[in-house]
Amino acid sequence: MLIKTPTKGMNDYLPSEAALRQYVKNVIIDEYSRAGFSLIETPAVEHIENLTGKNGGDNEKLIFKIMKRGEELARAEEKGEELCDSGLRYDLTVPLARYFAKNSAKLPQPFLAMQIGNVWRADRPQKGRFRQFTQCDIDILGDASEIAEITLISSTAGVLNRLGFSGFTVRINDRRLLRLTALGCGLPEEEFDNIFIILDKMDKIGIEGVRSELLEAGYYAPAVKRYIAVYTGCDDADLFEFASASGDEGIKVAEGLSKIMKAASVAAAGGCSIKFDPTLVRGMSYYTGTIFEIKMDGYGYSVGGGGRYDEMIGLFCGVRTPACGFSLGFERIVGALSDSGFVVPSQGEKTAFLADRDLPEDVLMKMYADASALRAEGGTVAVCGRMKNTSFQIDRLKAEGFTAFRIYGRDSVKEI
Amino acid sequence: MLIKTPTKGMNDYLPSEAALRQYVKNVIIDEYSRAGFSLIETPAVEHIENLTGKNGGDNEKLIFKIMKRGEELARAEEKGEELCDSGLRYDLTVPLARYFAKNSAKLPQPFLAMQIGNVWRADRPQKGRFRQFTQCDIDILGDASEIAEITLISSTAGVLNRLGFSGFTVRINDRRLLRLTALGCGLPEEEFDNIFIILDKMDKIGIEGVRSELLEAGYYAPAVKRYIAVYTGCDDADLFEFASASGDEGIKVAEGLSKIMKAASVAAAGGCSIKFDPTLVRGMSYYTGTIFEIKMDGYGYSVGGGGRYDEMIGLFCGVRTPACGFSLGFERIVGALSDSGFVVPSQGEKTAFLADRDLPEDVLMKMYADASALRAEGGTVAVCGRMKNTSFQIDRLKAEGFTAFRIYGRDSVKEI
Numbered sequence: 001m002l003i004k005t006p007t008k009g010m011n012d013y014l015p016s017e018a019a020l021r022q023y024v025k026n027v028i029i030d031e032y033s034r035a036g037f038s039l040i041e042t043p044a045v046e047h048i049e050n051l052t053g054k055n056g057g058d059n060e061k062l063i064f065k066i067m068k069r070g071e072e073l074a075r076a077e078e079k080g081e082e083l084c085d086s087g088l089r090y091d092l093t094v095p096l097a098r099y100f101a102k103n104s105a106k107l108p109q110p111f112l113a114m115q116i117g118n119v120w121r122a123d124r125p126q127k128g129r130f131r132q133f134t135q136c137d138i139d140i141l142g143d144a145s146e147i148a149e150i151t152l153i154s155s156t157a158g159v160l161n162r163l164g165f166s167g168f169t170v171r172i173n174d175r176r177l178l179r180l181t182a183l184g185c186g187l188p189e190e191e192f193d194n195i196f197i198i199l200d201k202m203d204k205i206g207i208e209g210v211r212s213e214l215l216e217a218g219y220y221a222p223a224v225k226r227y228i229a230v231y232t233g234c235d236d237a238d239l240f241e242f243a244s245a246s247g248d249e250g251i252k253v254a255e256g257l258s259k260i261m262k263a264a265s266v267a268a269a270g271g272c273s274i275k276f277d278p279t280l281v282r283g284m285s286y287y288t289g290t291i292f293e294i295k296m297d298g299y300g301y302s303v304g305g306g307g308r309y310d311e312m313i314g315l316f317c318g319v320r321t322p323a324c325g326f327s328l329g330f331e332r333i334v335g336a337l338s339d340s341g342f343v344v345p346s347q348g349e350k351t352a353f354l355a356d357r358d359l360p361e362d363v364l365m366k367m368y369a370d371a372s373a374l375r376a377e378g379g380t381v382a383v384c385g386r387m388k389n390t391s392f393q394i395d396r397l398k399a400e401g402f403t404a405f406r407i408y409g410r411d412s413v414k415e416i
Numbered sequence: 417m418l419i420k421t422p423t424k425g426m427n428d429y430l431p432s433e434a435a436l437r438q439y440v441k442n443v444i445i446d447e448y449s450r451a452g453f454s455l456i457e458t459p460a461v462e463h464i465e466n467l468t469g470k471n472g473g474d475n476e477k478l479i480f481k482i483m484k485r486g487e488e489l490a491r492a493e494e495k496g497e498e499l500c501d502s503g504l505r506y507d508l509t510v511p512l513a514r515y516f517a518k519n520s521a522k523l524p525q526p527f528l529a530m531q532i533g534n535v536w537r538a539d540r541p542q543k544g545r546f547r548q549f550t551q552c553d554i555d556i557l558g559d560a561s562e563i564a565e566i567t568l569i570s571s572t573a574g575v576l577n578r579l580g581f582s583g584f585t586v587r588i589n590d591r592r593l594l595r596l597t598a599l600g601c602g603l604p605e606e607e608f609d610n611i612f613i614i615l616d617k618m619d620k621i622g623i624e625g626v627r628s629e630l631l632e633a634g635y636y637a638p639a640v641k642r643y644i645a646v647y648t649g650c651d652d653a654d655l656f657e658f659a660s661a662s663g664d665e666g667i668k669v670a671e672g673l674s675k676i677m678k679a680a681s682v683a684a685a686g687g688c689s690i691k692f693d694p695t696l697v698r699g700m701s702y703y704t705g706t707i708f709e710i711k712m713d714g715y716g717y718s719v720g721g722g723g724r725y726d727e728m729i730g731l732f733c734g735v736r737t738p739a740c741g742f743s744l745g746f747e748r749i750v751g752a753l754s755d756s757g758f759v760v761p762s763q764g765e766k767t768a769f770l771a772d773r774d775l776p777e778d779v780l781m782k783m784y785a786d787a788s789a790l791r792a793e794g795g796t797v798a799v800c801g802r803m804k805n806t807s808f809q810i811d812r813l814k815a816e817g818f819t820a821f822r823i824y825g826r827d828s829v830k831e832i
Contacts, residue, residue: 002732003463004518007502010461012515014522015454022445022455029438034791036768036798038431038816039438043548044460044534045426045480045504047419064461065483067500069538083499084483086423088461099428102420106430108812110800118460122485132459145801147771154784262777267784267799269791316418352452355563361678368570368683375450375685382452383683384526385561396524400454 009123009131015400021134023344024334025116028136028159035155037114037138042095044118050094051087053315057284059090062121064131088120092137093312093325100141101317110142112151116330128335139325141313148324149260149290149308153274154267156294156304156326161270163337167297169273172261173280174253175287175307180246181230181278186223193285195219199231200281207232231279239276260290286312290324299336304328348379351404352397354386359408367408425539425547431816437550439760440750441532444552444575451571453530453554458511460534466510467503469731473700475506478537504536508553509728509741516557517733526559528567532746544751555741557729564740565676565706565724569690570683572710572720572742577686579753583713585689588677589696590669591703591723596662597646597694602639609701611635615647616697623648647695655692676706702728706740715752720744764795767820768813770802775824783824 006012013021029039045066052060065084068076076083089095092115100111116136123129138155140148153170160168178196179189187195198213205213207228214224234242239261243254261274282291282305291307306326313321351374353367371381386407387393394405394416405416422428429437445455461482468476481500484492492499505511508531516527532552539545554571556564569586576584594612595605603611614629621629623644630640650658655677659670677690698707698721707723722742729737767790769783787797802823803809810821810832821832 002466002469002514002517004514004732006459006514006518007461007463010459011457012459012519013457014519015456018455018457021457026442030763033763034796035787036766036796036800039434040431041427041429041434041437043422043426043428045423045536045548047423050418053418064485066504067481067483069480088482098418098420098422101418102422103428103430108816109803109809112798112800120461132461140800142803143801145771145773147799147801150780150784151799259777259780263780263784266781267788269788316420347446347449350452355561357561361675364566364675364679365682368566368679371451372683372685380450380452382528383563383567384452384528384556385559385563387525387558393525400524 007131009125011130011132017338019344020338020342021334024163024330024337025134025136027162028116028328028330029114031159031162032114032138032155035112035151035158037112037155038108039114039116040096040099041117042089042092042099042115044088044120045086046089046095046098048082048084048087050098050316051090053094056090056094059121062090062123064088064120064122090121091119092117092135092327093139096137096139096141096325097313097316100313100321104141104317104321110140110148113137113139113141115139128331130331134330136328136330137325138328139323141323142321143324144310144322146256146260146263146290148322149292150263150267152306152324152326153260153264153292154269154272156328157264157268157272158270159328160294160303160333161268161272163333164342165296165333165336168294168303169275169297170264170292170294171275171277171280172257172290172292173277174257174290176253176289177243177246177250177257177278178281180250180253182227184246185226185230187219187227191219195227196281199279200283202231202279234278237276237278242276242278257290282307284309292326296336299332301332302329303332303336346380346401348377349404350380350400350402351382351406352394352402353381353383354390354393354405354407355383356386356407356409359410363408363410367413370406423547425541427546427548433754435760436754436758437750440579440746440753441550441552443578444532444744444746445530447575447578448530448554448571451528451567451574453528453571454524455530455532456512456515457533458505458508458515458531460504460536461502462505462511462514464498464500464503466514466732467506469510472506472510475537478506478539480504480536480538506537507535508533508551508743509555512553512555512557512741513729513732516729516737520557520733520737526564527555527557529553529555529557544747546747550746552744552746553741554744555739557737557739559740560726560738562672562676562679562706564738565708566679566683568722568740568742569676569680569708570685570688572744573680573684573688574686575744576710576719576749577684577688579749580758581712581749581752584710584719585691585713586680586708586710587691587693587696588673588706588708589693590673590706592669592705593659593662593666593673593694594697596666596669598643600662601642601646603635603643607635611643612697615695616699618647618695650694653692653694658692658694673706698723700725708742712752715748717748718745719748719752762796762817764793765820766796766798766816766818767822768810768818769797769799770806770809770821770823771799772802772823772825775826779824779826783829786822 066086243250287307288310289308293302293305308324407414659666703723704726705724709718709721724740823830
């Protein structure tokens with residue numbers, strides 16, 4: 001008797017769950033393909049050096065490390081050296097950067113990449129957070145223009161529309177606007193990462209909470225006062241009014257954002273509501289420009305987000321490469337669909353043929369010929385042995401969406 | 417600058433390769449679904465105890481082991497205990513057995529399971545053999561009748577037919593027939609695993625090679641002589657003639673095989689050639705009955721195989737559960753399609769819109785509206801920034817299957 005439960009924090013998916021996941025994957029791949037994104041595949045296992053290159057933020061603390069093998073392991077043990085040589089990827093961005101560095105000579109320019117695959121994080125398991133989960137990323141590498149942002153946002157809105165979601169909003173901001181604003185208030189540039197982390201808590205701790213934390217952190221009180229004044233009641237801030245406080249540079253950023261907002265909302269199949277949110281920060285410090293996040297009405301969490309990261313790809317390939325990416329929250333989308341009682345559209349009627357034991361050859365042949373005929377009409381036909389407790393067997397099959405049943409016996413075929 | 421190459425023995429897939437893989441996956445899933453198989457998903461990471469439970473054969477030597485983390489790792493290091501607590505799965509059979517043990521109360525009976533996912537083996541990398549590769553397994557759990565074999569073989573032949581393969585043959589045998597034959601010749605039962613491994617080499621070393629190896633291994637010469645006589649010129653052995661040498665028990669096995677062969681060949685959509693092969697062995701010792709393998713004309717290797725393993729599932733769940741499975745060689749199928757110059761059927765025309773820098777809003781809006789309109793007609797439209805070297809950019813896009821191009825400028829739209 002071995003261990004029946006999956007490893008901690010990881011999931012087995014029952015047939016109905018797996019079918020929903022597969023359906024969502026196919027919609028995502030199809031929709032992004034139509035917008036010109038190319039599917040790529042990278043290995044789950046990545047060099048430990050690449051995973052610990054400081055592009056993973058806190059995720060670098062959560063790596064599942066893989067041990068060296070054979071002689072290399074023996075040597076490492078003997079010499080007291082590092083026992084691991086690789087690890088499971090914690091995101092799809094590091095593998096993408098490596099992939100692009102290796103293969104860019106064979107890829108279109110700019111490269112519209114799509115990845116959908118598992119990632120692993122040794123996080124504390126909790127509701128809705130798993131140690132193995134599927135990520136779905138689209139990235140445009142090599143395009144410095146706002147076309148990248150518009151294409152990413154509109155395609156992603158198209159996916160959500162096609163999955164039947166309504167009432168989602170893309171919130172958008174720009175890292176440069178965050179920086180200009182903080183600079184303008186006289187806050188210290190070397191502390192921006194910390195300051196933005198505090199600002200990012202606004203929707204949880206409120207403006208007063210942000211003020212207290214900034215003061216507690218010891219920032220110059222008059223600067224904090226100015227900063228808080230800027231962000232007070234900024235929920236419905238007008239983009240240009242907000243940005244103009246940062247002068248010409250701010251206005252230039254605002255012009256870019258405005259274009260992206262207008263074009264993306266018309267470009268999205270099925271439409272898309274986009275809102276400027278000056279408090280949007282996004283966690284990763286590698287963002288350099290536009291940042292965005294999608295929230296769905298009725299859900300506190302975001303179902304996707306991303307932004308421009310013009311510096312990171314160059315770390316791998318040695319050539320500065322503008323980049324912008326969007327990560328869609330696959331698990332959250334599946335969860336929201338599941339919560340809403342969504343049923344995967346079925347392909348034709350599902351019929352089960354239940355065969356008695358030791359059927360003569362001619363009955364066997366007829367049964368399988370019947371199955372082929374029904375399948376040729378577009379139906380699904382499962383052929384399997386009949387169990388003693390047939391009504392129990394049929395109940396289980398009904399739970400899997402089977403609606404028609406036939407029992408093949410020695411001398412008769414019975415519809416049920 | 418970080419490491420650009422993938423980890424040893426693992427692959428990056430370029431867009432055209434990834435598209436082919438995705439296409440084959442979809443055909444497999446669709447075809448098996450229509451035959452009533454339910455997709456399931458299990459984690460890539462498995463308890464180390466389950467991976468080393470002696471069901472993995474030689475694969476257990478090839479495990480990528482994952483290190484414990486945090487305090488547990490520190491404790492293990494201090495006490496000199498095992499540093500790993502889990503590993504990457506080397507097949508889909510162990511996870512299936514665990515999954516079934518955990519979830520059988522929620523599953524149909526019998527359970528027609530389909531898994532398609534990555535597995536990892538720290539093998540010596542060589543042409544066509546990778547350290548991460550995709551497996552595709554179907555299994556029927558809880559059905560002791562020949563219906564399981566017929567359904568597995570015919571569905572798999574259906575997949576190959578739909579992918580356009582012709583000229584493949586299913587070779588079939590039965591472990592019981594192998595055992596009865598060896599017993600009848602007077603070979604020692606406790607040595608059967610070794611004897612079958614030697615017999616399995618027949619197509620490589622010939623009948624004389626098998627004779628020498630058996631004699632070298634020290635088996636009783638008259639028994640070896642009888643054994644060799646049985647397998648000499650058995651390429652076209654008649655099933656019943658061959659089996660009758662093992663008496664009534666042999667004939668009973670032959671009757672089962674005969675039924676399976678006849679029914680599976682009519683049951684397979686597009687037909688299927690099935691041949692009795694008394695020398696077929698299959699590597700894993702957990703097989704208990706029917707075994708089968710698919711070979712394609714022109715390829716020396718098998719593209720799939722499986723058999724009945726009625727004892728293994730019980731090791732996990734404590735309840736004896738008849739089982740039969742088929743593993744389709746995903747990587748080999750993709751390789752064979754790729755060798756044959758197979759092109760993934762495209763969805764509509766692929767058009768690229770190349771946008772000049774700093775387009776005014778009205779042009780941007782029109783461009784994206786045009787893209788939506790073309791997509792609504794079923795086409796693919798990539799919208800991206802125009803590069804300085806436009807003709808080079810277009811050449812790259814052509815290589816990705818794009819056939820139409822438009823340049824959106826400030827004042828004009830140009831078709832190319």
